[in-house]
Amino acid sequence: MPGPTIQALGDAAIVVTFGAEMSEAVNDRVMALAASLAAAPLSPHVRDIVPAIASLVVHVDPRHARVEELMAKLRERTKFYPVDFPRLTEPGKINRVEFREVRVHDIPVRYGGEFGPDLADVAAFAGIDAAEVVRRHIAAAYRVYMLGFLPGFAYLGKVEPSIAAPRRSTPRQQVPAGSIGIAGPQTGIYPQESPGGWQLIGRTACRMFDASSGRSLLQPGDGVRFVLESSL
């Protein structure tokens, strides 16, 4: 696998891109770099390190950091990157963002009915019945590829291709907190009520994000399994 592409994102951020698609091999490299940058900071002027599905952004203080120098340092740091990292979602492995054991979360879900108003649409997309969509959604083990969009909103992947329905053509104005949606190969849990365009198939009562402490149930690199609580 080739080394990453390192580019400026303005005068106060750098983006390191490892690939163009959602894959565990690419996301492993993202998480490994995030961990490396947490363990051995690039510069005292780094403000934030934001891993994503296939890339990582380092936000810096433009008053003190010189972006082109940090880009050169990052090139040096990632020169030996065509190596394979162990899968991160296996229990007992180390999460490379925060150097703690990877947790695998069991998320209980009520599927269908008022909790999953798009379950029938996803079933129609897949050409199967709703119960089979639920079975396929539960069968997979997911990884937290990144958090974004809203505090604690995890992008989980990958959804079994047959049920990987695209986003709704018209987003909803209000998606209830705890709603579980599908958008192509991704599935995710809305941590709070918000507008949203994902296909909603169920809902969980789990609290995903606590704003008073800034704690997110799911962290980049964690594993997730959905558990059937009920199906309508």
Next chain:
Amino acid sequence: MLTTVQDLGRQGLQHLGVPAGGPMDWWSHEAANRLVGNAPEAALLEVTLIGPELELLRNATAAVTGANFELSVSGRPVPMNQTFAVEAGDRLSFGRRVTGARGYVAFDGGIDVPAVMGSRATHLKAALGGHQGRALRRHDTLPLGAGGRTSAGASSPVADPPHIPLPSPTALRVIAGPEMPDAAIWQTVYTVSPQSDRMGYRLDGGAVQASGDHVSSAVAMGTVQVTPSGTCVLLMADRATSGGYARAATVITADLPRAGQLAPGDALRFVPVSFDEARAALQQMRARLPGSAA
């Protein structure tokens, strides 16, 4: 009317999807805090297009920077960009807005609402921080931090904003990329659409070629996204931490205050510059902050 409590925003939590937020115009935010003797991270009020009327419950030293409003305290005109004294019972009123979009109202001691995840900044979409996670309404009461000086005088500094008034179109200097932009983006004069807010500005004025779909990646304040239909969106303070559109360019830090002073209908264009130009421009902007004079 949209008035929110803002400070420098939330840092170090974007990997959890927590948006940074903070002022739309960092220069005016920092200048207002400096004028009243606050630390740079003190919270103040960001006023959008139409100002509120504020009744003071204690004496204070106040300053208003940013968009040019006609200001008065209990009927007496007071100047923009320098300190003035207000006493308990006084009413600070915003009249006509002359130029710019956002005013910054600082009181000594700062607005002392509870910090949420290390910041007092209001994020409207996530309903976080500030006063109950929302914009201010009539009859809200806000606590001020320890202070109460009314030491404003003729000797106090004046903030001379380097970016206001804005020319039309306003040139916003950018670092190009990372997704290589269609060169049409440099030739186009865009207009800030009415569908614009603290999260970002939709830009009218012609489509540019998009480079297709991208998996979600992090974005910055000032990033210019190109949607699949070719519309440009300029991401501002309350942007989400990441996005899935092509990133054609990002406005340099020195020009973010200009971007933050644009109102719907205002014209702008993008000018690509080098890192050296970006750094020199930032130094020049910071040198114009009150109290920075050599």
